[in-house]
Amino acid sequence: QVPLKPGRSLMDWIRLTKSGKDLTGLKGRLIEVTEDELAKHNKKEDCWICIRGFVYNVTPYMEYHPGGEDELMKAAGTDGTDLFDQVHRWVNYESMLKECLVGRMAVKPIAAPKEISSTLSEEKKQLNGILPEKKVVGASFKDLTPSYDWFQTDSLITLVIYTKQKDMNAELVIVDCEDKRLRGEIIVGDHSYLVEVDLDHAVQEDMAVHIAEKVGKVEIILKKKDNVHWKMLGQPLESHNTFIKRTDRGLFYRKCKLVSKTEVTHDTKLLCLMLPKSTHLHVPTGQHVYLKQIIAGTEVVKPYTPVLPFLPLDFKEPLSHDGAHIYLMIKIYSCGLFTQALDHLQIGDYISVSNPEGNFKKSQVQTLEDLFLLAAGTGFTPMVKLLNFALTEVSCLRKVKLIFFNKTEDDILWRNQLEQLALKDERFDVQFILSQPTKDWVGKQGKISSSLLSEFVKRSRKDSKVLICICGPTPFTEQGVQYLKDLGYSQEEIHAFTA
Ligand code: FAD
Numbered sequence: 001q002v003p004l005k006p007g008r009s010l011m012d013w014i015r016l017t018k019s020g021k022d023l024t025g026l027k028g029r030l031i032e033v034t035e036d037e038l039a040k041h042n043k044k045e046d047c048w049i050c051i052r053g054f055v056y057n058v059t060p061y062m063e064y065h066p067g068g069e070d071e072l073m074k075a076a077g078t079d080g081t082d083l084f085d086q087v088h089r090w091v092n093y094e095s096m097l098k099e100c101l102v103g104r105m106a107v108k109p110i111a112a113p114k115e116i117s118s119t120l121s122e123e124k125k126q127l128n129g130i131l132p133e134k135k136v137v138g139a140s141f142k143d144l145t146p147s148y149d150w151f152q153t154d155s156l157i158t159l160v161i162y163t164k165q166k167d168m169n170a171e172l173v174i175v176d177c178e179d180k181r182l183r184g185e186i187i188v189g190d191h192s193y194l195v196e197v198d199l200d201h202a203v204q205e206d207m208a209v210h211i212a213e214k215v216g217k218v219e220i221i222l223k224k225k226d227n228v229h230w231k232m233l234g235q236p237l238e239s240h241n242t243f244i245k246r247t248d249r250g251l252f253y254r255k256c257k258l259v260s261k262t263e264v265t266h267d268t269k270l271l272c273l274m275l276p277k278s279t280h281l282h283v284p285t286g287q288h289v290y291l292k293q294i295i296a297g298t299e300v301v302k303p304y305t306p307v308l309p310f311l312p313l314d315f316k317e318p319l320s321h322d323g324a325h326i327y328l329m330i331k332i333y334s335c336g337l338f339t340q341a342l343d344h345l346q347i348g349d350y351i352s353v354s355n356p357e358g359n360f361k362k363s364q365v366q367t368l369e370d371l372f373l374l375a376a377g378t379g380f381t382p383m384v385k386l387l388n389f390a391l392t393e394v395s396c397l398r399k400v401k402l403i404f405f406n407k408t409e410d411d412i413l414w415r416n417q418l419e420q421l422a423l424k425d426e427r428f429d430v431q432f433i434l435s436q437p438t439k440d441w442v443g444k445q446g447k448i449s450s451s452l453l454s455e456f457v458k459r460s461r462k463d464s465k466v467l468i469c470i471c472g473p474t475p476f477t478e479q480g481v482q483y484l485k486d487l488g489y490s491q492e493e494i495h496a497f498t499a
């Protein structure tokens, strides 16, 4: 992120798009754009970018881009799909840039291989400027592709997915059934398998998901609304029975009900969202979800990291959570676009919540002896489940240390709970460091620095297996990673939480 000039916030951009101003220079006309034409618009004062086959004139957006003009210029006059997906595929550009739409890329037929056919079939056409669709082929891959089957009794429909994975668990299965639309997604490494059908008949709201973890069989059990015989499971939808890279699958959202909102500090709240009865979703440790709201007619999406309702003090048993609720600890910024809108939600209102994302893997923690958590402000959120997981399930763990950076004492999230946990569990230790303390503060002061890190991040024994997790404002995280590397920690020993 770069500092934006005054008057260039997202809200200012939304206002500009609603002003009726001609942002493309084409007076509302949509045109077909050739690759040559696209390439001509490669300057800051005249910049077109293609995303998924649609061309946008992003010249008026330059000064509003949170990542800065130079980042946007990297894709000037070209297909920016890959770059966009790498940086923020969750941003709803269709909605944000709808007034900048110039048109579609022109279709360019490519020569068909002679030995197969001389006539051009639909599949052999390549959309000019669109990245070729990533199709997965190959015999060994096919063997790994999950498959499904279904059967029925008078009252039930059971969909069985054979994942061909031996270590299936609830976090890898995401099911939604709304009206007659059933969507079941299975995560297999960095791939996703999807069953997506418009069911033959209506089903009841409650649904059950059974997972046979060792054999990798997932059963989704639906209750028929009427006891009629189904001729088929339903009509396949567009992405039905596909097995593709997770990052190529669009984000799916379901509406969740806000059931409670409690104060954590003067500006931070704990929101409890209830998933629909017909959703099965567990957000894994270290992952985030996206929330989506329509603000002034534009879809706005922001990431948030689910936490636990509180910090459990007894780590003998894994915390049994019902899976029906998602807890979010969110700081409300006085001039924040999204958090102001969130703060205006009333109990009983609905908000769209996406599938989980993130590149943290529990296996990074499983064999650890020392875990250091460097958190700044709401960068504390991914540490909550991580702390719980490490103290509950990592038997070789000797020490967990949270180094928590805040501006003032009043900003410290869950201070009491953290102090109690430190008293209760000798493996856990917490250190608060304030950047803007009052004169009464007797604890540590300052911002992240090499000397602070060398003082607090120390292995419990020489060569112990260590992981240092870091999360907070981007400069905090970037500086922290650099200091840690300078102190001799390797890339594998550092995990930075980012979008
Ligand atoms: P914005 O309108 O974006 O602005 C927020 C504040 O920052 C304002 O004071 C604004 O003036 C300032 N600001 C914004 N952009 C700039 C800029 N470019 N330069 C200088 N100042 C700027 N937040 C949580 O509270 N809890 C979480 O669990 C959480 N999880 C996250 C997980 C991930 C992976 C990431 C990337 C972020 C997470 N965040 C979390 C932050 C969250 O996504 C939002 O960024 C945050 O809620 C602010 O949104 P907003 O629209 O209200 O604020």
Ligand code: NAD
Binding pocket: 288, 305, 331, 376, 377, 378, 379, 380, 381, 382, 405, 406, 407, 408, 411, 434, 435, 436, 446, 447, 448, 471, 472, 473, 474, 475, 476, 479, 497, 498, 499
């Ligand atoms: P804040 O402004 O209250 O600052 C908290 C502390 O961060 C400060 O006391 C200081 O020690 C440090 N800090 C702030 N700016 C710094 C800078 N420029 N250089 C070095 N250190 C700095 O923090 P906040 O408002 O709670 O913001 C939390 C941030 O964490 C947000 O940017 C949010 O997007 C990010 N976050 C990221 C994730 C993720 O997974 N990537 C999750 C949650 C929060």
